[in-house]
Amino acid sequence: MGYPKEIYNRAYDKLLKRKENARLKAAANKQQLYAKLPRLEQIERQLNLTGINLARLVLNGSENLEQAIEKMKNENLSLQKERDDILLSNGYSTNCLDINYFCAKCSDTGYIDNNICDCFKQLLKDEAYASLGSVSLLSSCSFDNFNLSYYPTKLGDSSDVNPRAVMQGIYDYCVRYARNFGNGSDSILMMGHTGLGKTHLSVSIAAGVIEKGNAVIYSSVQNLMDRLERERFGKDNAADDSKSYMQLVLESDLLILDDLGTEFATTFTNSCLYNIINTRLIDAKPTIINTNLDIEKMEKMYSQRIVSRLACQYRVLKVAGKDIRLVSGMKNKS
Ligand SMILES: [Zn+2]
Structure with a gap:
């Protein structure tokens, strides 16, 4: 499906705004939640360090690499469990920190496997007749x-x-x-x-x-x-x-x-x-x-x-x- 460039651009701008809005809302949500439950922020920091720690292990040529990785994996799992427990015991769902996209099918990218998503098709149609x-x-x-x-x-x-x-x-x-x-x-x-x-x-x-x-x-x-x-x-x-x-x-x-x-x-x-x-x-x-x-x-x-x-x-x-x-x-x- 092709449209004149001006229509395509306007529809795509709207799509980007939707995505940006969803991200901003999620970030604001997170901040509110972390202010209330600070342990969640510490957990996130620790989880974010995993990648760096893993790279360090590999670079240092650690002798018991497999064991070390296994240990890290377990730590991660228990951190994730702790986070879920905190959320649940405070009345939140475990996915409440996820970004809530306007279109869950394409995460507001407008495409699914290189095919145009229905939400973007609709935006293009809207723009086409609005124009x-x-x-x-x-x-x-x-x-x-x-x-x-x-x-x-x-x-x-x-x-x-x-x-x-x-x-x-x-x-x-x-x-x-x-x-x-x-x-x-x-x-x-x-x-x-x-x-x-x-x-x-x-x-x-x-x-x-x-x-x-x-x-x-x-x-x-x-x-x-x-x-x-x-x-x-x-x-x-x-x-x-x-x-x-x-x-x-x-x-x-x-x-x-x-x-x-x-x-x-x-x-x-x-x-x-x-x-x-x-x-x-x-x-x-x-x-x-x-x-x-x-x-x-x-x-x-x-x-x-x-x-x-x-x-x-x-x-x-x-x-x-x-x-x-x-x-x-x-x-x-x-
Ligand atoms: Zn979509």
């Missing part, structure tokens, strides 16, 4: 605070659309989607005017999917394109052994692209978009795309091969209602 700006949104949007009462049951006399019923259906679908998420889940095109909850619902899905340990990238189309363009022209230099942002985008478990249609469309953005949509479909990796555009406007802005994939191979969800930011604003005032 794309999902964290602040994630903390404010959830399924729990999605308020269906902001949606009217009628749009007007001439329409028989019931926005609240439509949104209830979409909401239920999104909750199930997050719960059952996996490779091969639907890709979703969420369409409809600004302020109807598309971002809120897709971020709520992201939170649920991240919770299950998946790597999620959340970005507006514009931000992603800026990033990819910078990378393309070499302003973001990734190390040779790390993956590009494009690879990260293609390989993330879930990719959420907000505000399709508000970006500055160029040949470059068009071909990037096609590459992302097409590759992820082939790999059965789910993508969620939000847009204010209807199909007609999309056809004007994007190539036919993009629009046909979105219209035919994505599940299309059409949100309905009046701008809930205005409705909720009015409710707050009243």
